[in-house]
Amino acid sequence: MSALLEVRGLSRHYGALRAVDGVSFALAPGDIQALIGPNGAGKSTLFRMLMGETRPTEGEARFDGRRITGLSPARIARWGVGRTFQITGTWASMRVIENVQTALLAHRRRGLSLRGFATRLYRAEAQALLETVGLAEVAERPAAILAYGDLKRLELAIALALEPRLLLMDEPTAGMAAGERGELMQTVTRIARETGMTILFTEHDMDVVFGHAERIMVLDRGALIAEGAPEAVRADPRVREVYLGGGLDPEALADA
């Protein structure tokens, strides 16, 4: 089985600070993997490096056998890596459905086209994606007035419009109500199972992590300290120590 994403010795140093330090791992097609760790462990930095938004100090990432380190975010996205942001990114001056239509435009490489009216393109497809994430009813509203949880869903629809083979989600459920979280993750994992999409996500909510990830990686102070099935990670004494010492509620880990 060849890896879809292969990360070797990826590092990002800011002066003496090693935000990410020699991280190596691999994802096989269809994997649903979580990346956890206390605040400041380097999760977001790692994501930004994978997506080409931050240049690594050392190391490389390969997607489907091709090196993506050093490419622009747009190139990496076009090769099939989708992404959602920790601070939700949508296009506020457009309607909800237009956000998805615009993502479909990007996917079809029509960004420079002057032909036709964008609001009339790919409507059915966009509507279907909105239905998938549960936003069909608010399709015609301006995106600017959506509640935060709905924005998270909309961003997911935007990312899914690219039909990514790998989806990176940076805290996909942060800021959502507890009930909504499981729902959203179920939607994503269902799509992943149906389409063979691979998922890597970070998350602070341990219910979400242990309820949906097949494998879990733990990052602490820039380095991977554990990787494996949820049961093994939960039992790992180093992980327990990080979370006990890191100020995060240890009960969350124990209860999950």
Added chain:
Amino acid sequence: MGLILAQILTGLANAGALFMVASGLSLIFGVTRIVNFAHGSFYMLGAYLGWSLMQVLPGSFGFWGAILLAWLGVGLIGALVEIVILRRVYAAPELFQLVATFGVILIVQDLALMIWGPEDLLGPRAPGLRGVVRILGEPVPKYDLALIALTPLVALALWALITRTRFGILVRAATQDREMVGALGVNQRWLFTATFALGCALAGLGGALQLPRGGADLLMDFTILTSVFVVVVVGGMGSLPGAYLASVLISVVGVFGVSYLPQSTLALTFVVMVAVLMWRPFGLLGREEVAGELGQVGPPEDPIAPASARMRLLVGMALAALAALPVYGSPFALVLATDIAIFCLFAASLHFLLGQAGLVSFGHAAFYGGGAYAAALLVRHAGAPMELALLLAPLIAGGLALGIGFVALRASGVYFAMLTLAFAQLLWSLVWQWAGVTGGSDGLIGIWPARWADSNTVFYLLSFALSVGGILTLRHAAHAPFGYALRAARDNAPRAAATGFDTRALQWAAFTFAGAMAGLAGGLFVFAKGSVFPNELEIARSFDALIVVFLGGVKTLSGGWVGGAVFEAGVDWLTRFDYWRLALGLVVLFIVTLAPQGLVGTARALWARVRP
């Protein structure tokens, strides 16, 4: 050897005034986040005030006393401007503040004209520093040496103020994080006022100090502004050592340019700037600037929709009524309507760039004037017929935009804005200096339309058709996939990139597209007037377009042409008065402070209130 040293000394002396103006600009930007376009005006005021004071105060004491008083006086005027005008616009989008400072420029220009008259004033020589000193056989004016010694002293005093005093600590803290300083209970209002006054005083000092070398004239506000922008961009916004380093670099390069490449002095400066930017996009000593607000502060605009069938019918009827103007309009009305149609296209092209792409260009006249000169030069030197000239004008202007965009889009926010302005000035100075081809300040005259389009009626119809066609094309582009991609990049660039949009390529395309449309307007302008002069390329023309976009409203699709029509008609009426700049400046300030949504936005808000 001696000559080279003498030239370096001249460069260092030139750097004096430049540094003082640039450091003031940098300081004000750091604390208030306002790019003070009126900074050149304060420099000019310093020179004029100093000149007047030197006429009354006697001797050596009088000379230096006048400079000191000019310094204080301009500082006070700066404080007044900050309290009366800028305080009202801090909360407004970045662009409004710029337009407000441009209103100040217009007012100062006319006030200076009223008080000191149109003649250039010769600066008095400094008592005791009249002659020259021979260094390695070359004559170096004594006053130059005094300036060379004085500039580091001013820089040092400024540095001490910033690093050693409580005021300086607050200034540095505010430069780092404005909100935090406010949250800690510092009275921001007075910190802003004090900083603005200090920055203006520095500009005034620079203006007064250069009197013995350059005197005072009404053009010096814009002349220094270009150099200052180049210095600030090269040195890095907000860095005092950077401002000093860049002032010296640019001045010395300038002096050598005058001796060895007299035709391309400004071009040489720009080569240096481009080289620095390629190497360090945020200047020699600048830090990475958070990208500007792109004129999109406040609630996002409402989603747009293609016009309904009823709206199309209405617009079609209105256009038909306008096309029939020759039937019922006077010859004068036809000429005015032609001017308005052309200007509307120019304004709409900038509006597209600003509104859809979020790119704030301060040098859009480069493409309007560029198109105009392209058409005129083709007719004059290649004997091209009008039809060909009108076809090539937008293409050449578009090519120009392609080149300028390549460099300017390496930067973003205020850096981008200043770069566009600097490039427009470069073009303007090329046209001035290259008189053999462009006619210099005499312009190119006698460029008339082809015989079939010779009459007012036919040329009006031609301009009307091309302008309306251009405006509709721009409008369609906003609704087309291209417009949505541009707004995606503007609303949230990281999201757009992660969705596969090459945001820079999109912006580059928008810049080129808008440049080509402005070029078409410029081409039409030449044949409407039969001539073109360098002022079609100057800063004031770029600002006309900016004011219009604000007048109309940035966050509306029709803001560009509505503003253009009102502005052009208004200016036609205003210019009958002697001090029309003053009036225009006041109107600008009025709009910025009282109707910040622009005409279309305000009308829409009123309509929403009235509608049941």
